[in-house]
Every structure is written in structure tokens, then in C-alpha cells.
Amino acid sequence: xxxxxxxxxxxxxxxxxxxxxxxxxxxxxxxxxxxxxxxxxxxxxxxxxxxxxxxxxxxxxxxxxxxxxxxxxxxxxxxxxxxxxxxxxxxxxxxxxxxxxxxxxxxxxxxxxxxxxxxxxxxxxxxxxxxxxxxxxxxxxxxxxxxxxxxxxxxxxxxxxxxxxxxxxxxxxxxxxxxxxxxxxxxxxxxxxxxxxxxxxxxxxxxxxxxxxxxxxxxxxxxxxxxxxxxxxxxxxxxxxxxxxxxxxxxxxxxxxxxxxxxxxxxxxxxxxxxxxxxxxxxxxxxxxxxxxxxxxxxxxxxxxxxxxxxxxxxxxxxxxxxxxxxxxxxxxxxxxxxxxxxxxxxxxxxxxxxxxxxxxxxxxxxxxxxxxxxxxxxxxxxxxxxxxxxxxxxxxxxxxxxxxxxxxxxxxxxxxxxxxxxxxxxxxxxxxxxxxxxxxxxxxxxxxxxxxxxxxxxxxxxxxxxxxxxxxxxxxxxxxxxxxxxxxxxxxxxxxxxxxxxxxxxxxxxxxxxxxxxxxxxxxxxxxxxxxxxxxxxxxxxxxxxxxxxxxxxxxxxxxxxxxxxxxxxxxxxxxxxxxxxxxxxxxxxxxxxxxxxxxxxxxxxxxx
Amino acid sequence: xxxxxxxxxxxxxxxxxxxxxxxxxxxxxxxxxxxxxxxxxxxxxxxxxxxxxxxxxxxxxxxxxxxxxxxxxxxxxxxxxxxxxxxxxxxxxxxxx
Numbered sequence: 001x002x003x004x005x006x007x008x009x010x011x012x013x014x015x016x017x018x019x020x021x022x023x024x025x026x027x028x029x030x031x032x033x034x035x036x037x038x039x040x041x042x043x044x045x046x047x048x049x050x051x052x053x054x055x056x057x058x059x060x061x062x063x064x065x066x067x068x069x070x071x072x073x074x075x076x077x078x079x080x081x082x083x084x085x086x087x088x089x090x091x092x093x094x095x096x097x098x099x100x101x102x103x104x105x106x107x108x109x110x111x112x113x114x115x116x117x118x119x120x121x122x123x124x125x126x127x128x129x130x131x132x133x134x135x136x137x138x139x140x141x142x143x144x145x146x147x148x149x150x151x152x153x154x155x156x157x158x159x160x161x162x163x164x165x166x167x168x169x170x171x172x173x174x175x176x177x178x179x180x181x182x183x184x185x186x187x188x189x190x191x192x193x194x195x196x197x198x199x200x201x202x203x204x205x206x207x208x209x210x211x212x213x214x215x216x217x218x219x220x221x222x223x224x225x226x227x228x229x230x231x232x233x234x235x236x237x238x239x240x241x242x243x244x245x246x247x248x249x250x251x252x253x254x255x256x257x258x259x260x261x262x263x264x265x266x267x268x269x270x271x272x273x274x275x276x277x278x279x280x281x282x283x284x285x286x287x288x289x290x291x292x293x294x295x296x297x298x299x300x301x302x303x304x305x306x307x308x309x310x311x312x313x314x315x316x317x318x319x320x321x322x323x324x325x326x327x328x329x330x331x332x333x334x335x336x337x338x339x340x341x342x343x344x345x346x347x348x349x350x351x352x353x354x355x356x357x358x359x360x361x362x363x364x365x366x367x368x369x370x371x372x373x374x375x376x377x378x379x380x381x382x383x384x385x386x387x388x389x390x391x392x393x394x395x396x397x398x399x400x401x402x403x404x405x406x407x408x409x410x411x412x413x414x415x416x417x418x419x420x421x422x423x424x425x426x427x428x429x430x431x432x433x434x435x436x437x438x439x440x441x442x443x444x445x446x447x448x449x450x451x452x453x454x455x456x457x458x459x460x461x462x463x464x465x466x467x468x469x470x471x472x473x474x475x476x477x478x479x480x481x482x483x484x485x486x487x488x489x490x491x492x493x494x495x496x497x498x499x500x501x502x503x504x505x506x507x508x509x510x511x512x513x514x515x516x517x518x519x520x521x522x523x524x525x526x527x528x529x530x531x532x533x534x535x536x537x538x539x540x541x542x543x544x545x546x547x548x549x550x551x552x553x554x555x556x557x558x559x560x561x562x563x564x565x566x567x568x569x570x571x572x573x574x575x576x577x578x579x580x581x582x583x584x585x586x587x588x589x590x591x592x593x594x595x596x597x598x599x600x601x602x603x604x605x606x607x608x609x610x
Numbered sequence: 611x612x613x614x615x616x617x618x619x620x621x622x623x624x625x626x627x628x629x630x631x632x633x634x635x636x637x638x639x640x641x642x643x644x645x646x647x648x649x650x651x652x653x654x655x656x657x658x659x660x661x662x663x664x665x666x667x668x669x670x671x672x673x674x675x676x677x678x679x680x681x682x683x684x685x686x687x688x689x690x691x692x693x694x695x696x697x698x699x700x701x702x703x704x705x706x707x
Contacts, residue, residue: 046685056629065702116698187638242638321702
């Protein structure tokens, strides 16, 4: 299979889905969007919160708010099934679940005057539903902290140049903030200065790697997450997020250009390997009985692996936040909600699945292209004799190694094959840095949000015991609880001897925590989609097969995720070290209990509406 | 006909690029804007508190400030019912996962 064929299939499916499913069914038949109905941006216009925005500007904001590291790690793990199943899940999940979920969350919020999906759930399912949502969000954010601290630390250990660049990125972001907010230099000029400095820092970082241990990075990142979340935003968070937005778009643009330039190469990876994989794929320790047992059936285990690339529960909250208050016309929601999710899916397909599928077998690709791949890999410490395929690398490393190889192949067509090794090192570092930058952005954001969700969750305590409420919701206590649990779960790195490979492999904490994070996130998506489905049924009064278009994917997702989490609790959690049994295991068990409670509220709401 | 379609597609494409560019520029203050809103709410609660029984400044001073704070009072009134619904706003403005 050629890169070009996959590229064309992916783009064609997205265009057809957007036009016929998104516009034809969702917009016209389900929501019956109308340009004549005033949106909250007009109805409640106040020039600050409620302001109509241009649809492309809003799309840009919304995409920056939903895209992060999530769509990258999951598909990289899922490649053990071959490239076809992850690709099908990303496309299927995007079109029928993820984008529908995002679009309906925005539209439900728009029709409720711009309130969030949590408040809508309170309206359609009762007050308890809101607290359940908050508990979900908090648990999911803790698991985000644990998984992402571990991902970032593992990147800095394997690509120490990315560590140097990330450290240099901080003062550049601070300088940008000072230039714009203190000296009054225009944003464009300050952006230019920051981007030039970033390029210089990149060149410096390539020659000056920063070596620290994994554990040291976990501690540093946890301290960073704690401090950054407490700092005023203009110091670091705002400028860094802003420069990151350029990084995100550059990353996406390179992925598309890379795919176009390598369109004539054949993928070296198999489309399909097996429908089942060892338990290690969904968090069990490799080498143990649970790690070896073939329990990770693609269905229902896939939502424990691929999270944000196909669908994400966080998007329902993001979409019903500022986005719904700035929507100028109901007709814009399709591009902003449905379109942005398809774009995120395209990032997973084109920037992760495609490069890994192309670079799967290093020797085959070397033979087919004539590029010095083995020699380039040996320079970054990968011995092709011991690691003949990309699957021998940890998930995060699969991504930036695959991305680096695809980009090097693409640009060496223009710059000459003699530059392949330099291009590979450069793009591998760029991809690793981009991934770490997305992760770092999420770290302090997740910590701030976890603190807030924690405080909101305990508001019932205030009239009962004000002292306890004040202590629990103190900003330092709330921040510390979240980051401390996250860091403790991220700290271990386990070295395991795998007889089949005849060598020790390092298992980073994220490989264990990721399924718990992904599962919780996907369950949140299932519940948000059920809320939307109930809204469509009870409020919009949509009946017949059209209502099934929403109800069926919502129930399918709920059954899939619930089954996957039960599988994880039964087959994986008992074999984990005590820390994860108590940490991730308890959190997943609590989310499952809340899940049952919420589904009961859903059924009650459905019966009341019938 | 073909040229017209091509022209329309190109025009939309350039509008898209312009929109993304504008979004990027606006991103440079998005989180700050959120903090500004919080500060504004804190300020208004401080100066208008006596009207709802929160003793912060003398009531007469609050009454005197009502006229110049007319627009702010309107915004506060629109925000008040959403006071317990700001997690989504925070999540939209602080970046993705």
C-alpha cells in the first residue's frame, strides 16, 4: 500500500463525512440548524463573553483548545494491531462519534444560552449528574497529569536535545511576555523575535543535549507543574501557549507536506497483525503473566489505547465553554465542532499512523528507498540488528522516530540523500520537542483545572462545614493534591527482561497509566454523548431512525468503554504493582461506579421524556 | 463557471488562512483575558457588594458609583447566573490535551 493511497482515502472519507453525514444528517435533520435563529453571541451580546466571531477564527481557537499530545501517543501504542485497525478506529470514531459528540456539545450549549455540558446534564438528568461529571473530570485530569509527566520525562531521557530546547523555550516565552505586555512591542514583531530565537535555540540544542535521569525529570516536571499553575498567566503560561500554537500548526503542515512528498513510497508495515495483543498493550507489566496473556482484544480494548485521536470527553467541556458563546451563526458550528475534530483525527492519521506504518521495518525501507536509515538510527542509539522494527521502541519513541524518518525521506528528495542523517536527527528532535511542548502545556493547564474541579466538587460541603471546605479548597492544598498524586503515579520506571527479545526493556509509567487515563476520558465522552443524545430526544423531540443516528453510537461507545474498563480491572489491575492497584485501579473502579449511576439517571431521563 | 468555482474556493482558502492568523494573534491574550475577567468580577463584587449585603465599602459610595459602572453592572448581571459554570470557560482558554 502506498502513502498516496492512504492519504487520498483519508482525505476523501473526511470530505464525504463532512458533507453528507455532518451537513446532510446532523446539521439539517437532527439539529435543524438555522441561520435565522439567534445564537447566544448575538442574543446576549456584551462585548466580552458573548461576542460573535468569524467562523475561521473560531475554528482556529477551538482547534488550539482541543489539540494536544493525546492524539499522538494512543495511535502509536495501537500500531501493534497493524496500521489498518487503528486507522479505521480513528476514522470511524471521528466521523460517527468524536465529531458528532463535539458538534452536539456546542449546539446543545448554543441552544441553552451558552452554558456548559455539565450544566446541561444537570438540566436534563438532575443535579447529581453535574457532581458525577465533576468527579469524572477530576479523576481524568489526575490521570492526565500522571501519564503526561511520564511521557515528557521519557522524551527528555531518549531525546536529550528536546530537553535542552524545552528548557531554553521557557526564557524565550518569558521574553515574549515581557516584550508584548511590558514594553508594548507589537505582537507580530515580538512573535518574529521569539520564533527566530526558537530556531537559534533549536540549532544550539541539537549540539548540546541535556542528560538527566527519568526520575529527576519526573520531579522537575512535577515542581514545574505546581509552580506554573500558581504563577500569574502572563509570566509563562500565556506566552508559551501562544508560541506553541505556531509549533502545532508547523507540526501539522510538515505532516501533510511529508505525506505528499513521500506519496510514492510503499508502507513497510503490515495492515493487520492480529485482533488480539498481549496485556502489556493495555498497561500490564511486560514479562508478567498478565503482560503475556493475549487479553487485549482490539474490541473492546481500543478506547483504552486510542483516546483523543478518535474522540475525547474533554472536548464536550471545551466546546460548551467559550466556543458556544462566540458562535456567530448556527451554521458555523459544523466547521468549528465537526471540522476541528476531523482535523485532529487527520493529525493522528497523517502525523502518527502513516509515518509509523511507513517506517515500520527499518531494513525494508532502507532497501526500498536507498536512504541510510540504519546508520541514522545508530546515531540516536537505535541498533537495527536488535530492534528491526519500529514496534521494538516505546510508544512515544515510535512516533518521533517514524515522523523523523518520513520527514527526512521527504526533504532529502529536495535537498539530496546526503543530508538524510542530518534531516532525520533534526526532524526527530523537532517531533520530540513538539510532543513535549504539547505535554508541558497540558501539565499546568490540567493542574489548574483539577484544582478548580476539586473546589467545585466540594461546594456541597460549604453549608455543612465551612472550615473543612476552606481547607480542602485552599488553592495550594487543591493544587498539591492533584500534582502529588500525578507525580507519584508517574515516578516508577521498570526494567523488565523479555526472553523473546533477549534483552531488558524499560517500561515507563505512562505505559501503565495510559489505559486508565484513556478509558476515563472515553467514558466521559460516552456520557457526554449520551447527554447529547438525551437532549436530541427529549428537548429537540427528534424521533425515528434519525434519533438512532445519535443514540446508537452513544450506546455503542458506552458499552465498549464500560466493557474495556471492566476488562482492565479484571485482567490487568490485579497484576500491577501495589501503587497502581491503589492509584489507577481505585480511580477506574470509582469511575465505573459513577458510570452506572449516570446511566441510571440517563434511563430515568429517557423514560421521563418518552 | 469553472473559473468562478475556482475563484470561490481560493477565496475561502485565503479567508481560512486569514482566520487562522487572526486566531493565532488572539491566542496571545486569551488566557490573560480570562484572568482579566476574574479580576473584573472581583472588583465589581468589591464595589457593588453592599447592594447584596456584603459589607465591603460604604453603601453611599456604591450608590454613587452606579452611574459610571452602568455597563459593568450589565455584564455582572449576565455573568451572575453562570457563576457556577466557569470550568468549561477555563478549559476552553487554557489549551488542549
